[in-house]
Amino acid sequence: MIGHAMAVAHKDLRLAFAHGQGPVQAILLGLLLVFMFSLSAQPGERFTPQQGVAIFWLCSAFGVVLIFSLLFRFEEENDTATALLLSPLPIQGLWLGKTMAGFVLLALCQVFFFPAALVFLGLDPGGSLGSMLVMVVSVDLGLCILGGLVGAMGHGQGAKDALLTIIVFPLQIPLLLGGIRIGVGLMQGEDLAGLGDWFGLVLAFDAVFAGAALFLFPHVFRGE
Amino acid sequence: MERMHSRWLMLLAPAAMALMTVGQYFIWIYAPEEATMGLVQKIFYFHLPLAWWAFAAFFGVFVSSILVLVTKREDWDVWAAALAEAGVLLSGLALVSGSVWGRAAWNTWWTWDPRLSTTLVMWFVYAGYLVLRAADVGGAKAARVRAVLGIVAFLDVPLVFVSARLWRSIHPSVFASKSGGLEPEMWTTVWINVLAWGVLCTALVLTRYHGMTLRHRVEAALVRMQEKTLQ
Amino acid sequence: MMGARPLLRLDAVSHFFGSRLIFKGVTCALEPGSIMLVAGPNGAGKSTLLKIMAGLLTPQAGRVERTVPDRAMAFMGHQTFIYPSLSALANLEFWDALYGRRLDQAGIMALLDRVGLKAFALEAAGTFSRGMAQRLSLARALLVDPLLLFLDEPATGLDKASLTLLHGELEKARIRGAGIVWISHDLERDLPRADTLLRLGGRAMTYFGPASGLDVEGS
Numbered sequence: 001m002i003g004h005a006m007a008v009a010h011k012d013l014r015l016a017f018a019h020g021q022g023p024v025q026a027i028l029l030g031l032l033l034v035f036m037f038s039l040s041a042q043p044g045e046r047f048t049p050q051q052g053v054a055i056f057w058l059c060s061a062f063g064v065v066l067i068f069s070l071l072f073r074f075e076e077e078n079d080t081a082t083a084l085l086l087s088p089l090p091i092q093g094l095w096l097g098k099t100m101a102g103f104v105l106l107a108l109c110q111v112f113f114f115p116a117a118l119v120f121l122g123l124d125p126g127g128s129l130g131s132m133l134v135m136v137v138s139v140d141l142g143l144c145i146l147g148g149l150v151g152a153m154g155h156g157q158g159a160k161d162a163l164l165t166i167i168v169f170p171l172q173i174p175l176l177l178g179g180i181r182i183g184v185g186l187m188q189g190e191d192l193a194g195l196g197d198w199f200g201l202v203l204a205f206d207a208v209f210a211g212a213a214l215f216l217f218p219h220v221f222r223g224e
Numbered sequence: 225m226e227r228m229h230s231r232w233l234m235l236l237a238p239a240a241m242a243l244m245t246v247g248q249y250f251i252w253i254y255a256p257e258e259a260t261m262g263l264v265q266k267i268f269y270f271h272l273p274l275a276w277w278a279f280a281a282f283f284g285v286f287v288s289s290i291l292v293l294v295t296k297r298e299d300w301d302v303w304a305a306a307l308a309e310a311g312v313l314l315s316g317l318a319l320v321s322g323s324v325w326g327r328a329a330w331n332t333w334w335t336w337d338p339r340l341s342t343t344l345v346m347w348f349v350y351a352g353y354l355v356l357r358a359a360d361v362g363g364a365k366a367a368r369v370r371a372v373l374g375i376v377a378f379l380d381v382p383l384v385f386v387s388a389r390l391w392r393s394i395h396p397s398v399f400a401s402k403s404g405g406l407e408p409e410m411w412t413t414v415w416i417n418v419l420a421w422g423v424l425c426t427a428l429v430l431t432r433y434h435g436m437t438l439r440h441r442v443e444a445a446l447v448r449m450q451e452k453t454l455q
Numbered sequence: 456m457m458g459a460r461p462l463l464r465l466d467a468v469s470h471f472f473g474s475r476l477i478f479k480g481v482t483c484a485l486e487p488g489s490i491m492l493v494a495g496p497n498g499a500g501k502s503t504l505l506k507i508m509a510g511l512l513t514p515q516a517g518r519v520e521r522t523v524p525d526r527a528m529a530f531m532g533h534q535t536f537i538y539p540s541l542s543a544l545a546n547l548e549f550w551d552a553l554y555g556r557r558l559d560q561a562g563i564m565a566l567l568d569r570v571g572l573k574a575f576a577l578e579a580a581g582t583f584s585r586g587m588a589q590r591l592s593l594a595r596a597l598l599v600d601p602l603l604l605f606l607d608e609p610a611t612g613l614d615k616a617s618l619t620l621l622h623g624e625l626e627k628a629r630i631r632g633a634g635i636v637w638i639s640h641d642l643e644r645d646l647p648r649a650d651t652l653l654r655l656g657g658r659a660m661t662y663f664g665p666a667s668g669l670d671v672e673g674s
Contacts, residue, residue, distance in 0.1 A: 007549060007552035007553055010549075010552075011549040018540035078535045078538070079532065080534075082532065082534070082536070083530070083595075084553075085511060086511065087550070088525040150376070153356075163359055166348075167353060167373065170380075171376065173380075174380070178387060181391070198390060201383065201387055205383050220368070222368075447474075
């Protein structure tokens, strides 16, 4: 299944960058959001770390929705979805592949969101880079695991992306709270061990929804 | 099946009305007024049953959704819809009553509290679930897609609760605290109202289930009629 | 050839969409090295039947038995199953990877050559004409050396040369022992190539049997 998933992810990334576009839409929206949030403070005023980190994760949450609607749109033209169902690919492999491709695209978006948040919101980056990366990766994983499952629900539905956000966002709440709390803690010099409760929560989210997706994805993505 | 449901409804609806009336008597006349909070405390007798039954209804959506996938019978999907509607209604009322309580007790309409926040997030999730239902997401496999949503929504609940609790907590924990406990008369009132709301909620769900099945049957009959006239 | 285990067997298969009956009582079998033509008026459920045979749909009643694993099965539908933003080569590379990577790049190029697309291997498939896209779709189907091949009106929009290519490849596959189920509108052209005919109409199977000796008009 891993091999199949890698093939899907590889193909999806190739498609995403086929026109030199990649996740440009998601990046642009994120940057725009950061800028627009900066309007909520007086010029020159600094945002608190909590505000800054919250805005960063909000941009990522929007990004995930756009990324996964893009990834599943790939299977609509010429009905490649049917071809995938006919192939020996275990259908969970498709979920895993989409999740992996989404993860890469989201990380790429965040490479842009992070400096933008520093610049527009006047944040001071602090704390260990390693811990920060571990945190971002584990929260991103949860976002993509959920995105891969829920994104498939919009499959074949035309413009249902906006509708799906209203269900994805509330489901993401525990992850976002975790991402914000850990991010702020790390910026203020705490170490990951001190944020163990939150870290455990984020990992629990990843595990619960990964398990659920393995069971439930076949019901979401089927020909009937 | 249909007849059985309407017979239950005939029984449950008047029972709900009677129990709600008795419940009011207990709230306003039988139960003593609370010393520090006064009359406002009576909100509690509405808030608690609303929150509990909302949660029960969401659990019902979860169970019906699993049954949709396991039994592949679409009537479980209708149960899930009826239960989600009831849950959104009750949790909405629980939120409003909780907010009024918060204004009186903590001097704020809204505050971050794990149970309140969890209820709000659940309200969002299931309100979204109902909107997606109405928008017919999923096409021909819609029932199964919705079932997945119903399952995922409930899996999120404990995670939301834990995260909200870690975030901040000030909710009065009625059961844990010894000093803030309730008088026995107050407990009697709570249980009677929980029962009354339970019966009312069941009647509501049955009514909606009944209505939706009838609608499906009428729609199917209309299609058949149209087909006949076309032939 | 007869007497070998059939590749595909349907037993009293019926299908509904909601409460609407599509067809009932389809019973048939596909022997190795044979072509089954599926015919019937529009809306008779030919494509639905093909999807049931391929395992994409589960029928409400009846049994479907396939002795061929997924990886030796190919399907050419109305849709081309092609990613328009990827090159012809990249498309085939992806499907090859999903089917267990049986070919290397040279093998895929040889396959593209076989369908006359070698010169366009690196061009985005979205720029292809209908005929070229169908050829690529055919290459996709041949990629797996199918033992069981499903075709849903593959001749639509094909020019003469592409049609000859298609018929030639089908003949080769048949000789190799593959079973082919083929939905066709042009019985006059295709019936002589078929071994059996399955006819749908009036929400039921109206004929299943040998294709030879049938009168095209009256059958």
